[in-house]
Amino acid sequence: MTGWATGPASSPRIELLVAGHPRDVIVERQQRLDVAQNYGPAARDAGFYISLRGIAPSDSAALDEFLASVEVRADGVPLRSTASASRARRTITTLNIVGRQIGRVFGKRQDKAHADADFEQYVERPTRLAQQHGRELQAAHDATAKIRPNDILVFVTARNEMARIPYFLDFYRKMGVAHFLFVDNDSSDGLIDYLKLQPDCxxxxxKASYKASNFGVHWMNYLLGQFGVGHWCLTLDPDEFLVFPYCEDRNLHELVQFLDSEQRDHLFCILLDMYSDHRVSETIYSTGQNPLDVACFFDGVGYVQRENASFGETYxxxxxxxRIFFRENPSKAPAINKTPLVKWGPNYNYLSSTHMLSPRSANPPHPHDHLAPSGCxxxxxxxxxxxxxxxxEIERKEHYDDSIEYKNYHSVISQSRDMLFFEKSVRFKNSRQLCSLGFMTTGQWF
Incomplete structure (x- = not known):
């Protein structure tokens, strides 16, 4: 039937007209999880979307003209939407793209129970848990009064990482980070005393459970909510080092200025596991050393992905x-997609480490009409x-899935099967190399 489509039995008849002409459409009963953020609390009553896939043009100018001519009716009555944004702006905001355009026009319908459940699960509950677990944190050295409005911040949960932290701090200071906010999960190696001596930390x-805090996520969300709103924030582990296009010559401030110019609030990254051409047990690292000096190889092949896996992210x-540690069950291998750099906003929350973020709009690697810069x-x-x-970590049992990842590490290392280097290993050179190999993109940044 031309020009209209019906959702579930309880749905009204939906019509889409473009410049007065009816078009075939598909009603998608899907609750976006950032509805309230984009449209205001009143929009939580919204219950359906209309797919514009294959109907809306991809060209920006044509898309604006198209959206200006769109009319949506429910049972013959023109739909009213939140008045805080134009139809074009509202629809463009809801474009959720991971490698292809999926446009949806927002329609208002009473489905409050469903919308409220999503809002509770992905906004209110993570925020509430962050506040609850934030009470487990005791300030050992609070220098946050030094934070200035445009400062780039780093957030870290660490335990017994004293060997790694000196170079970690040096690396990110040179990149342009102004302040570091650490949660020390009861270290016994002198880490907390060292951090107290750092003026920018x-x-x-x-002593609370790392596992009970959603593996540190609630602690990070608490500190991000307290100190990160309005700032570009990097949420990292002490063994993670950011590489982005042109990072040899440009700093983080130049990167985020470009992201701001594109109205992007996040940087998608791939986690590249680095290793040496010796066994893991023979890859000796010294405090303060650049880890690239001892582990400069990564796998050049063997990566798999699923787009739009669950929440707009690319898994x-x-x-x-x-390849090695989960060879018997590769589908259980850890995710290596991360969104570590985010311009933090109110009610933002990490949901699963830095792999998945609420609002949903902060997960897709690229906007609908072009590639954005990404990193590793x-x-x-x-x-x-x-x-x-x-x-x-096997003894502590504080990691995901009964510390299965660490059990696999221990098994491989103890059996002397920890030679990770193979014929498809690639020696790291620079950011240009990672772009040419497809691990990250420059987008429109030149």
Whole structure:
């Protein structure tokens, strides 16, 4: 039937007209999870969307003209939407793209129970849990009064990482980070005392369960909500080092200025596991050393992805963890897609480490009409430090899925099967190399 489509039995008849002409459409009963953020609390009553896939043009100018001519009716009555934004702006805001255009025109319908459930699960509950677990943090050294409005901030949860932290701080200071906010999860290696001596570091201590805090996510969300709103924030592990296009010559401020100019609020990254051409147990690292000096290789092949996996993110697996440590069950290998750099906003929350973020709009790697810059996190987990770390984490049982990842590490290392280097290993050179290999993109940044 031309010009209209029907959703579930309880839905009204929906009509879409473009310049007065009816068009075939598909009603999609899907609750976007950032509805209230984009449209205001009143929009939480919204219950359906109309797919414009294959109907809306991809050219920006043509899209504006198209949207200006769109009319949507429910049972013959023109729909009224939130008045805070034009129809064109409202629709463009809801474009949720991961490699292809999926446009939806927002229609208002009473489905409050469904909308409220999503808002509770992905906005209110994470915020409430962040506040609850934030009470577990005791300030050991609070220098946050030094934070200035345009400062770029780094947020880290760490335990017994004293060997890594000196170079970590030096690396990100040179990149343009102004302040570091640490949660120390009861370290015994002197880490907290070292951080107290750093003028650009604030540190909170807790003996609470890392697992119970959603593996540190609630602690990070709490600090991000307290100190990160309005700032570009990097949420990292101590073994993660950001590489982005032109990073050899440009700093983080130049990157975020470009992202701001494109109205982007996040940078998508691939986590590249780095290793040496020796066994992991023989890859000796010294405090303060550049980890690239001892682990400069990564897998050049063997990566898989699923687009729009669950929340707008691109779910990626690969590298030596999938190839070696999860060889028997590669589908269980850790995700290596991350969104570590975010311009934090009110009610933003990480949901699953930095793999998934609420609002949903902060997950897709690229906008609908062009590629955005993306980055890589060089991940230096596979140093000789790993053997002792794996034993400790197996005993603590504080990691995901009963610490299965660390059990796999321990098994491979203890059986002397920890040679990760193979014929498809690639030596890291620079950001241009990662762009040419397709691990990251420059977008329209020149």
């Amino acid at each position: 604030s540190v909170w201590h807790t 990626v697996q690969g590298g030596p963890r999938r 996190l060089l991940h230096f987990k596979f140093l000789s430090l790993m053997a002792e770390k794996a034993k400790e």
